[in-house]
Amino acid sequence: MTTKEKFLAIQTYEEFDKRRAEFKELMMSDKEVREHVGKIFPRVSNTREELYKTPPNSGRKRIIGQ
Numbered sequence: 852m853t854t855k856e857k858f859l860a861i862q863t864y865e866e867f868d869k870r871r872a873e874f875k876e877l878m879m880s881d882k883e884v885r886e887h888v889g890k891i892f893p894r895v896s897n898t899r900e901e902l903y904k905t906p907p908n909s910g911r912k913r914i915i916g917q
Contacts, residue, residue, distance in 0.1 A: 855884065
């Protein structure tokens, strides 16, 4: 059984997480693999956080020495 076949046989993210090292060499660019990843990985919804916060004075240039 190939690595791809083993990966496609997984049904839950928890099972993938336990065997993550086994699938390190798997090509994620494969269409079937990407579709399966979309099915087993959890989805994030209703997030209201910013990944990168903007500093309050980001519009001004800071001149060092003045």
